[in-house]
Amino acid sequence: MLRQDYSIWRCGRHEISLARPRVMGILNVTPDSFSDGGEHDDPKVAVDYALQMLDQGADIIDVGGESTRPGHTPVSPEEEAKRVVPVIRGILQAAPSAIVSIDTRHPAVAHMCARMGVSIINDVSGFTDPEMVRVAAESNCGCVVMHWNRGEGQATRKFVQLDSARPARAPQRSIPTSTRRFTLPEEAPIMRDVMGFLGDQARILMRAGVSHDRICIDPGPGFDKTADQDVVIQRATRKLVSMGYPVLTAVSRKRFVGAVSGITVAADRDPATMGICLSAIESGARILRVHDVATACQAIDSYWSVAKADPxxxxxxxxxxxxxxxxxxxxxxxxxxxxxxxxxxxxxxxxxxxxxxxxxxxxxxxxxxxxxxxxxxxxxxxxxxxxxxxxxxxxxxxxxxxxxxxxxxxxxxxxxxxxxxxxxxxxxxxxxxxxxxxxxxxxxxxxxxxxxxxxxxxxxxxxxxxxxxxxxxxxxxx
Missing domain, CATH: 3.30.70.560 (7,8-Dihydro-6-hydroxymethylpterin-pyrophosphokinase HPPK)
Incomplete structure (x- = not known):
């Protein structure tokens, strides 16, 4: 039978079929990540957790050594490498065919990990550093281009002024006006910014020699964006998919997930995360970056088996x-x-x-x-x-x-x-x-x-x- 989606994401020696959704398990080896900081500081514990996520159904393990939560303290490339290198080495020794991603904004760390055998470079700064572009071009890794708002202004809620109706022969006098307000900001300027940036950075990578089928885009939920903006972007997932690149949904436990669900504790937001992930899948997103792999796989596999004919x-x-x-x-x-x-x-x-x-x-x-x-x-x-x-x-x-x-x-x-x-x-x-x-x-x-x-x-x-x-x-x- 014909499938709706034949796209392939080429990542190193792997060709990841996106005919069905793929789960990227988050492995933070940091002391200060917003929901799981300090849980995997020990490399042996981190490697064992990565193997556990693979056994739960994760297709990709995303290893990060620097927190990017609001108010985070930046770390040096040397410190980040010290955290991630033993973990990546341990994962690939235990599971040589595993698909491992490095979540970093440092070119030196990305280069080191690419030489070790990671398959994906996940850059929260969206490959704005020319050195990171060079690293990507010299490797055969898949590339995740993420949008970061960088405090470029917060969109306000949309409203329009409405004139009150006036009879044709009514005496001349001041006309009262009313304001119609909306619950969310206007979509167009937000998506122009997000899609414009992602498209520009993807083209920079391609001009440097990175093939189109190695590039994935991520709108960067939570990165200097309000909850309202994040909801607008999630509702526009189909527009992101229309750009022709695989779309990564990385909403796991984010603040806006708490805003729409009413759950204040980040670690308790996994069920709400799954709701948003299923919405993203229905709109065409095919990579889901999550903390709770077991719950994600159970929800996604069940949904896909019932909703899609895919033998x-x-x-x-x-x-x-x-x-x-x-x-x-x-x-x-x-x-x-x-x-x-x-x-x-x-x-x-x-x-x-x-x-x-x-x-x-x-x-x-x-x-x-x-x-x-x-x-x-x-x-x-x-x-x-x-x-x-x-x-x-x-x-x-x-x-x-x-x-x-x-x-x-x-x-x-x-x-x-x-x-x-x-x-x-x-x-x-x-x-x-x-x-x-x-x-x-x-x-x-x-x-x-x-x-x-x-x-x-x-x-x-x-x-x-x-x-x-x-x-x-x-x-x-x-």
Whole structure:
């Protein structure tokens, strides 16, 4: 089926599909951020929190070492680097395929982090520093251009003067006037300023050599803007989207969120934040920068699954080496076909394969092609439930490679990249597994070409593990 949005945000070695909303988890390693300052000062704690956000469904981790709250104290590039470098290094060591963003206005810090492997430069000053433009042009990072009002004047509420009606033959006398007042400032001058700045800065980046598809725009809610102005800008999200760049919504726990919800404590504004994020998504925003990743993913994934028809192609590798192996595979396919918003498209033959990854006995394997409208993290939980229903018992001592009635590995989902301890997509070992690649030949003409096009390196047959030994037959699952 045709999708409404085929846009891609190119960030380093990653191509982030914006066919569905993406969640950027906030990781402040600062002592004075407005809602979570001091919570992640220890690099080890910060890295563990980043991995937790990835397991909750975050697509991007945004690491910041300088608070930009009202009245913040600026820090030097040296101090900021001291805070962020150990954390970024730790995240990329633990999850090498993670998409990490550096939230900085310092060119030296951005340059250092780009060399370390971050994929995105998120500049609150909107790349107004020529040195930051140069850093962006010399890297292949995605760039977030943010608008900061910088105290350039506060828009007042709109009002107009209305003349009172006067009869045609009424005697000449002074005519009373009345004033019609509005609850918000006029949109036009606010959006001219915001969109003009963002467009100008994007063009500066492109003239320097940054491609259009690497640029994302952020209207900068809360940055020297009143609550009224922020509401005006949020209501004009469609106009921002019409500029042709991905739009980032970074309203999480901001003052104006408190103003519209009546919640005074910043850390208690997450439900209100989700309401505004859903409004932004409906208007075309596709990146949501949030503090509470678990709540955001639950709200966004549920909304998207119900509101949008968005089936994705996926492949599940299934294997069994206990009991009636073919019956276990067959029952697994039937249960996968019963997962909500998911259907089995076709199933490969079953194959006898050599033991791999420490398994002691040969395994019966097959690959299932599916279509699903569930978020991959939700789909993974359903696959784990299939294992549970078929009596799979996981031995912590054997790290998942022991005997199993059934093993369900989600190895690929269309347009999805993910990193974390719970799920990595595409599966990090997909290209080396003969017991996945050979069954996939039953499902498509050239799986090697398909996977290579998707960015998955594929090993030569002689270099693979779990080689196919023989065919076991068709799985009668229907």
């Amino acid at each position: 994705r192609q996926g492949f599940v590798s299934i294997g069994s080496n206990v009991g009636d192996r073919l019956e276990n595979l067959t029952q697994a396919v039937r249960l996968i076909n019963q997962i909500p918003l998911t259907c089995v498209v076709q199933v490969s033959h079953a194959y006898e394969t050599e033991p791999a990854y420490g398994i002691k006995t040969s395994v019966a394997n097959a690959v299932v092609e599916i279509r699903s409208e569930l978020h991959p993290m939700v789909l993974l939980d359903d696959l784990m439930n299939v294992e549970h229903q078929l009596g799979r018992e996981r031995d912590p001592e054997q790290t998942g490679h022991g005997p199993r009635t059934i093993d369900c590995d989600l190895v690929y989902v269309e347009d999805e990249e993910h990193a974390g301890r719970k799920l990595t997509l595409p599966h990090p070992h997909l290209g080396e597994r003969d017991y996945v690649l050979v069954p996939m030949e039953d499902l498509m003409h050239d799986p090697v070409r398909f996977l290579m096009h998707a960015g998955v390196p594929v090993y030569a047959p002689e270099e693979r593990v779990g080689h196919v030994v023989s065919e076991l037959g068709v799985l009668d699952w229907q």
